Amino acid sequence: MNTQFIQNNSEPHYDVIVIGSGLGGLVSALILAKEGKKVVVLEKNNQYGGNLQTFVRNKTIFDTGVHYIGGLDKGENLYNYFSYLNISDKLKLRQLNKNGFDMISFDDDIQEYPIAQTYQNFVDQLAIFFPTERENLIQYSKKLEEICSAFPMYNLNIGTFADEEDFLSINAKEYIDSVFTNERLKAVLVGNNFLYVGQAEKTPLYIHALSVNSYIHSAWRCVNGGSQIAKLLIKELKKYGGEIYKYQEIKSFVQNENEEVIGCETIKGKRYFGELFISNIDIKKTIDMLGERKFGKPFSRRVKSLEVTPSAFTIYIVFKPKSFSYINHNIYHFNSINDVWDSYEKPTNNWPNTYIATFSMDQKDEEYSESMTVMTYMTFDEVQKWEESYNVDINDNYGNRGEEYEEFKRQKTELIIRKLEKKFPGIRKKISDIHTSTPLSYRDFIGSEKGNMYGYLKDSSHPMKTFISPRSKVKNIFFTGQNVRVHGVLGVTVGAFVTCCEILGAEYLMNKVHREIEPNANE
Known part of the structure; x- marks a missing residue:
């Protein structure tokens, strides 16, 4: 569904319009606002933040989606990305137990098995229960690190992700079965696969690695909930002149006589005009708002065929x-x-x-x-x-x-x-x-x-089927959120930087990130 309009001078005009205020939308908006662009974020609901939302019952704060976060120790990947966004040192965090931030247990076993922080400790703690598997645990740890290093942006490096099908098509269960012999240890190692919905025949090893690696480096709980991340990002966004509005559910894009996208319209008829549009909402809904033809029928049909978690x-x-x-x-x-x-x-x-x-x-x-x-x-x-x-x-x-x-x-x-x-x-x-x-x-x-x-289910047998480029076939519409790269706080943050690299240029943006964070790293 799309609408054609001629803009009048009284209607607002922006350099960038971000549809949806989830983490990907907020990070993208802030990155571009820091570049001096006039940015607005439009949210359909009462509360900003998507999965970062919290709610209060009985004077108690509950998280809706973010229950713990990895990679936030000083100098680690998420810490560095958040440092560029100027929120790392403002977060209220509590580090989880270093000897077991996740404990895996079973009805038929009184023992709880720890997933510990730092790879050395991770190996040491599990080797207490599975001493004959120590060398295999070391091999497995190195493999996880190797996989994560193949995704440059995961480590704030310039480059494209490892898009070789052979690499992406390694099945997590098959790999773990090939390394370990103890069945209980195999279960423990994927015991926290609620983080990504583990499927024996489908889950790729890279999804497992990217999901757990940052937690093994360091694992944290947000004091008073994950909504603080959204609030801090919004505060920074406004500092750079960005705007954000709630109750602005977008129903359609606005096109000019040349079928170029020039704006979007809410369900109440309010119109926002702009140069670039970043969709942080469901990609299938975004396609419906403009029509399959504009995004390309092969892409549209592929996306609409994808199974969600x-x-x-x-x-x-x-x-x-x-x-x-x-x-x-x-x-x-x-x-x-x-x-x-x-x-x-x-x-x-x-x-x-x-x-x-x-x-x-x-x-x-x-x-x-x-x-x-x-x-x-x-x-x-x-x-x-x-x-x-x-x-x-x-x-x-x-x-x-x-x-x-x-x-x-x-x-x-x-x-x-x-x-x-x-x-x-x-x-x-x-x-x-x-x-x-x-x-x-x-x-x-x-x-x-x-x-x-967590968005679309990844399949090691068809790794590229769920790959979504942040750049759409519509020249001024981009995607961000958990379906661009991977889900989770770290994955979505990286995805937002990937989206903005498409807009600003990867070398320019990532060099700027390093220039800004390196003085802090040396303090």
């Missing part, structure tokens, strides 16, 4: 004061080692087959947890009967989708609590309140297709 069902637990000790690591728990791959496709008779639990510290008494967030897989099919209902109200909205929906959530919550009781006996009595979100919540607040967590 599943969504999640999440419970947000508020603890009674001083009732539950603070845990400075994340827990990935499985029914058995057979559930680590393809967990979301397993039979639901023993649901959930897996869950991830994260904890927030009580700021008044650091010995205790204030809250706990528990996530598990859920496909959109389970909530499809309510798909025509929408909710973007950040206030408590019990009953908005009907009592049947509320009962569905209560039943799912009870199943999770029963699982937690096995892991944490007596936890039920320590809970003050519980809130929930479903794939519908993620769809409405984040804007992702079917509420998916």
Whole structure:
């Protein structure tokens, strides 16, 4: 859908219009605002930040998407990118347990297995439990680093990513099976694959490596939530004259008589005109806003055929004061080692087959947890009967989708609590309140297709099928977000720099980044 208009002088005109205020959109906007460009960011909802959003219940802050971040120690990759954006030293962070930031556990095993920070410690901690696999762990660690080094922008270097199909088509499970003999260790090494939705036959090794490598270097929890990242980026954006507006849902692009894109229009009829447009919303929606012909039918049809990752069902637990000790690591728990791959496709008779639990510290008494967030897989099919209902109200909205929906959530919550009781006996009595979100919540607040967590599923058998260039066939429309390169805070940040390299020139931008961050690195 697109509209033709002649601009009048009273309508705003910008150098760059960014559609969507997720991390990729905000980073792209700030990079270009630093170049002196007149930039505006348009967000459809009440809250900025996409997956960086937080919400408050019972005076407790909960994250919607960002539960921990890697690569933020001084001099590491995300720290350096954030330094260029002038937010690294402003973040309020707490480093997770260095001897095990993620702990992997199973119903049939009382032991918890650590994923530790720094590769030496990573090897040492796992070798305690799997001493005969030490040399294999060293080999595996070197392989992860080697893969990450093949992506220049991951390490703030100039160059294109490793686009050789042989490299990208290495399957994660097949590689791990070829290196290790112990089945439990194999399961532990991919035990945190909720970070990328592990599929035995599809997940490429490079996705596994890029997802876990930065955490192994250093892993951090955002104090008071990940929304601080969005707030800091917006503050910097405004410092450079950038503008940002909420409740501006874009329905179409505006073209002139030569079919050149010159603006965009909101669902309420407000028009914004500009020279360049960066889409930080779902790529399929972007295509629909202008039509397949403009983006090229082969590209459009390829994108529309791509499978998205599943969504999640999440419970947000508020603890009674001083009732539950603070845990400075994340827990990935499985029914058995057979559930680590393809967990979301397993039979639901023993649901959930897996869950991830994260904890927030009580700021008044650091010995205790204030809250706990528990996530598990859920496909959109389970909530499809309510798909025509929408909710973007950040206030408590019990009953908005009907009592049947509320009962569905209560039943799912009870199943999770029963699982937690096995892991944490007596936890039920320590809970003050519980809130929930479903794939519908993620769809409405984040804007992702079917509420998916990480965009398009990558497939080692067809590695280039999910490759999305930040430069579209429409000369002044660019893409950013989790489908450009990879998902996650680091992946999306790198993707935004990749997008801006297409606009400004890679050599120019990355040389400027190094000039600005090197004085800080030497302090």
